[in-house]
Amino acid sequence: MRYSALTVLTQALKGHTGWMPAWRKASPAPAYDVIIIGGGGTGLATAYYLAKNFAVGRVAVLEKSWVGSGNIGRNTTIVRSNYLLPENVAFYELSLKLWEGLERDLNYNAMVSQRGVFNIYHSDAQRDAYARRGNAMRLHGVDAALLDREQLRREIPFLDYETARFPVLGALVQRRGGTVRHDAVAWGYARAADRLGVDIIENCEVTGFMFENGAVCGVETTRGTMKAGKVALCVAGASSVLAAKAGLRLPIETHVMQAFVTEGLKPLIDNVITFGAGHFYISQSDKGGLVFGGDIDGYNSYAQRGNLPVVEDVCEGGMALMPMIGRLRLLRSWGGVMDMSMDGSPIIDATPVGRLFLNAGWCYGGFKAVPGAGFCCAHLLATGAPHEAAAGYRLGRFAEGRVIDEKGVGAQPNLH
Amino acid sequence: MRIECPYCGPRGAEEFVYTQDAERARPTDGGASPTEDWAAYVYLRDNLPGARREYWYHQGGCRAWLKVTRDVSTHEILKVELP
Numbered sequence A: 001m002r003y004s005a006l007t008v009l010t011q012a013l014k015g016h017t018g019w020m021p022a023w024r025k026a027s028p029a030p031a032y033d034v035i036i037i038g039g040g041g042t043g044l045a046t047a048y049y050l051a052k053n054f055a056v057g058r059v060a061v062l063e064k065s066w067v068g069s070g071n072i073g074r075n076t077t078i079v080r081s082n083y084l085l086p087e088n089v090a091f092y093e094l095s096l097k098l099w100e101g102l103e104r105d106l107n108y109n110a111m112v113s114q115r116g117v118f119n120i121y122h123s124d125a126q127r128d129a130y131a132r133r134g135n136a137m138r139l140h141g142v143d144a145a146l147l148d149r150e151q152l153r154r155e156i157p158f159l160d161y162e163t164a165r166f167p168v169l170g171a172l173v174q175r176r177g178g179t180v181r182h183d184a185v186a187w188g189y190a191r192a193a194d195r196l197g198v199d200i201i202e203n204c205e206v207t208g209f210m211f212e213n214g215a216v217c218g219v220e221t222t223r224g225t226m227k228a229g230k231v232a233l234c235v236a237g238a239s240s241v242l243a244a245k246a247g248l249r250l251p252i253e254t255h256v257m258q259a260f261v262t263e264g265l266k267p268l269i270d271n272v273i274t275f276g277a278g279h280f281y282i283s284q285s286d287k288g289g290l291v292f293g294g295d296i297d298g299y300n301s302y303a304q305r306g307n308l309p310v311v312e313d314v315c316e317g318g319m320a321l322m323p324m325i326g327r328l329r330l331l332r333s334w335g336g337v338m339d340m341s342m343d344g345s346p347i348i349d350a351t352p353v354g355r356l357f358l359n360a361g362w363c364y365g366g367f368k369a370v371p372g373a374g375f376c377c378a379h380l381l382a383t384g385a386p387h388e389a390a391a392g393y394r395l396g397r398f399a400e401g402r403v404i405d406e407k408g409v410g411a412q413p414n415l416h
Numbered sequence B: 001m002r003i004e005c006p007y008c009g010p011r012g013a014e015e016f017v018y019t020q021d022a023e024r025a026r027p028t029d030g031g032a033s034p035t036e037d038w039a040a041y042v043y044l045r046d047n048l049p050g051a052r053r054e055y056w057y058h059q060g061g062c063r064a065w066l067k068v069t070r071d072v073s074t075h076e077i078l079k080v081e082l083p
Helices: A005-013 A041-053 A086-100 A102-106 A124-139 A149-155 A182-195 A239-245 A308-321 A323-327 A366-383 B036-043
Strands: A031-037 A059-062 A117-121 A145-148 A170-174 A199-201 A206-212 A215-221 A224-233 A252-264 A272-275 A280-284 A289-300 A330-341 A347-350 A356-360 B002-005 B009-012 B017-021 B051-057 B065-071 B076-081
Touching: A031 A041, A031 A215, A041 A059, A041 A182, A041 A356, A041 A366, A059 A182, A086 A102, A086 A124, A086 A366, A102 A182, A117 A124, A117 A149, A124 A145, A124 A170, A145 A149, A149 A170, A182 A199, A182 A366, A206 A224, A206 A239, A224 A239, A224 A366, A239 A252, A239 A356, A252 A308, A272 A308, A280 A308, A289 A308, A289 A330, A289 B017, A289 B051, A308 A323, A347 A366, A356 A366, B002 B065, B002 B076
Parallel strands: A031 A059, A031 A224, A059 A199, A117 A272, A224 A356
Antiparallel strands: A117 A170, A145 A170, A206 A215, A215 A224, A252 A289, A252 A330, A272 A280, A280 A289, A347 A356, B002 B009, B017 B051, B051 B065, B065 B076
8 A cells, every 4th residue: 555645535534444554464484585684774674675676586574573673663863974984974874865765765754854963062172073074074975064153052042052161162063964753764664675575574583593504594583494595684782692693703792872751842952962062962752752862871781771870971961951951851761782883883794604694783873874774785685795885884894904983992882 | 780899888880980891811922913813802792691790990989990790681780809
C-alpha cells in the first residue's frame, strides 16, 4: 500500500479498517545471498539500499528482538554534517543529503526537520576552532555560518548571555542540520526494504557462525541455521560479542550513554542547540518534550542504563546554558550501549574472516549516519569495494596509523 | 555505582575515574619498532559482557589506583583490590 493524502482520506472514509501491516512477518528461509545481522537503523538501511541499488539476490535482516528496539529508538534524533576531518565531512554530508530525500525515497513520513544546529562558543579560542571547522565544511561544499553574539541573540534570545563563567560569544550554525523522528526511520526503512523483497526476521538471535574453508558460509540462530553468501554485522553495541564468535577482536569498547526527556511544553526551542563549555545538546520534540543528552558515562558497560553523576553533569550543562529550563521536570531518562571505537570514527569494511563484513564503531553519532552507513555498506557488500565516501573507514587503519580522530585524544574511547 | 575504597570506605562513582582494563598485557619488546603485538595492545579489546578487572583512580579521594572487578552487564562491583 502506497501512503499518500489520498490513502489517508480513503481510509478515513472506510473507518481505518484497511490499513495493512507495514512489513511482512517473514519466516527464515534455508539460504540467503546476503544476511544482515541487526534490525536497527543501520541494518535496515543497508538492506534497503542493497535491494534498491544492487541485484544481489535474496536478502534477510535478522533481529534478536523487534525492529527498532536498539539505539535507533534510544537516541536524541539529531542529524548534521558539521565535521572537521575530510573523511568524516564527505561521509556525513552524503548521509545528510540522503536524509533530505529520505521521505520521498521511502514513501514514509520520518518527520525530517531541518531546523538548524547551533554550536555555541564561549571563548576566543573556541571561536577560532569553530571558524576553522566551518571553513573546512565550506571547502567541502557543506553549509556553515559563524554567528557573533548579537546575531545569535536575535535568533536565540533565551540563552544566559550575561554569565561570567561561560559567556556566550556566538555560534557555528549548520542550517541544514536538524532532527528526524527516530522510530519512523526504522519503520520506514523496514517497510521500504520489505517492499523490495527483503525478509525481516524478528526474534531471531544469531548464536554463531558456520565456516567453510575459513570463510563464513552461514549463521546459527535461535530459529535455525541459515546459509549465506555474505554476512554483515550491523549490531552497534554488541559488535565485539558477535565478532568474537567469528574469532575476531575489534578496536571497539562498549559504553553506555544516557538521554533525557522533560514533560511536554508548548513550542520553546525551535533549533538544536549545543553547549560548548560542557557537553550538553538539546532540541524539542514535536510532542513538546525537551530531548537532551551529554557525555557517555565513561566506563565500559553492557547495561542499558547509566548512573547519577552523569545525570547531574548533563543537567548542570543545561542550567549553565539556559537557566529557564530549571523548573522543568524530567519525564524519562534512559541509556543505550554503543560501540566506542579507538579513534571516535566508524568502521565499514570487510574483515579478515572471509565473506564477513563489519558496519560498526558508530560511537554516540550513529543516528545521523544511518542513511550513509546503509548506503556505503550496501555498496561494499555488493561490489566488494568501499564506497568513496567511506573509503577512510577501514578496519586496518588503526594498525597502519591512519586513524580519523576528530577530537585528537588517542586510543581512549571514554574520552571521545 | 558505589566503590568500596580500601582506604576511604564506600564512595560514589563520581569520585573515581575509570581508566582501563587491568588485564591487558604490555608487549615486552620495548616498543622500538611497531609490531602486530603493539597494534593489538593499543587498539584491540576483548570487550565482552560479564565480570572484568579494571583500573579505577580515586581522584576525588585518596588518589589511590584500585583494581576493581566489576560486572559490565549489571554494574555490580564484585571486588576491590590494591594493584
